[in-house]
Amino acid sequence: MLKTLGRSVYLTQFEEQRASLSAFAAGGAPVFISLHISEEFDAAYCARVQEMCDFLAAQGWRILADVSEKTVRQFGCADLTALAKRLHLWGLRLDYGFSLEEMRALAQQLPVAVNASTTTPEVARQLAAGGGTVIAMHNFYPRPETGLDPEFLHESTAALQAEGLQVYGFIPGDALLRGPLYKGLPTLEAHRTAAPSAAFVDLAVNYGLDGIFAGDPEVSAREQEYIRHFCTTGELCLPVALRPGYETLYDRTFTCRPDSPKGLVRYQESRLYSCFGSTVQPDNCVERRRRCVTMDNIGYRRYSGEIQLVRADLPADEKVNVIGEVPAEYDLLLDCIKRGKTFRMVKVQ
Structure with missing residues (x-):
């Protein structure tokens, strides 16, 4: 059974999120961040990211960061392993530009997440056989009508799990949405207007996902409580x-x-x-x-x-x-x- 709801934190909205992120000890709960959102780049970018990651680590969050080769250059690190150490990263979500050999080598050092929607069962098999921790992570979709279909989510998730990978996905928030569209950040298009707790339970029960994050910055306390109740007891709140x-x-x-x-x-x-x-x-x-x-x-x-x-x-x-x-x-x-x-x-x- 899933243990908790993962969160997503955005540098441009971090100050708005800080209070809720510090409201309780995370205790190793996962948090997703992206380190290559171009509109966030400015002269103080690296310092601001460092401060955010220092805070998240101190609060007990387990940080999974979306990265590219450009991220390493941005921070002036020798490699992604050095970057992970500097920013207290638990794992790396590899966006693009990485070979199969590079992904397998990184997975020997820390958890690695690949794109669940584009990774084939054959590649998943090779990644799983390489040892280490490899996760497949579906995207979220800001633009209405572009989220995944139920059939594709079922088929791709089952295929990757059959090869030994855990599969993660996203649900929309309800308290603070992500701009510029403010239309939710779900993996599944059918979840765009759903309550977060309903989308969470649907992904857990009907799709069998191994990890679920809120794509938007905030989920209301009420919805978080429904999710916590389900995760701790298995009992659904209707x-x-x-x-x-x-x-x-x-x-x-x-x-x-x-x-x-x-x-x-x-x-x-x-x-x-x-x-x-x-x-x-x-x-x-x-x-x-x-x-x-x-x-x-x-x-x-x-x-x-x-x-x-x-x-x-x-x-x-x-x-x-x-x-x-x-x-x-x-x-x-x-x-x-x-x-x-x-x-x-x-x-x-």
């Missing part, structure tokens, strides 16, 4: 706006019944937690759209009080009350709740 009278269902652990059909999540503990028993009266018996939470009323007799999360549009039923709805930005979570897995409904904030 934000829901429940109707008045049903709030007692918040913050209780539910299990997706092992026999749930594709179009519904059936709550295994429904009647245990509902406290309504056979007294659920008909109320709000409207169309059951995807993302609706429903409760069977007395029309279903002994099934009264059973709860479902709707994953496929269904017509209205006088025996079924619609008691809440999942916001659109968390839609991805509906397909992350697998049979036999636990989740909890949390109040929409």
Whole structure:
């Protein structure tokens, strides 16, 4: 299971990020930086990068830096190994201009990340066979409509993992976005407007990624808490706006019944937690759209009080009350709740 959300830090926004980065001890959590963003270059560039990396290392962040051969010249170092030592880098994400032999040699000295979208299974096999730590890392995509398709992400990730490489990717932020487009920095195009926690769980559960970073500078405290809860317990947090009278269902652990059909999540503990028993009266018996939470009323007799999360549009039923709805930005979570897995409904904030 993934242990934490990685962060991305940008030199031009570092001062805006500093407070949240120092809010808690990172404890070895990963952070991604880029050392060849041309618009960041100025006379004080190297000194500013040094100060940023000194800070990140002191806070306990494990720094993975995007580099090129130009980076070595920029800092006046003998080689990338010397640069890594100077800037407290844990690993190097090799952008371009490196041969297979150079990548294998570097991997003997420190972790190396290659481009997951362009590295072939054959190259991955040779890199893995060379020893050391080699990671494949998908890009993030600032321009809308250019992010990866689900099929490509599935296929490329599975192919590289089969050759022995761990695969990383990015999700968008929600509290502070990266310019100049401010349209999120996801790996997968379908995640561009999703809540960070929903994108994180989707990459972990449905794509099997080994490491996940926020591409944008900031993720809200609420979303970070949802991600932390998932990483530490395996339990998914599902934000829901429940109707008045049903709030007692918040913050209780539910299990997706092992026999749930594709179009519904059936709550295994429904009647245990509902406290309504056979007294659920008909109320709000409207169309059951995807993302609706429903409760069977007395029309279903002994099934009264059973709860479902709707994953496929269904017509209205006088025996079924619609008691809440999942916001659109968390839609991805509906397909992350697998049979036999636990989740909890949390109040929409």
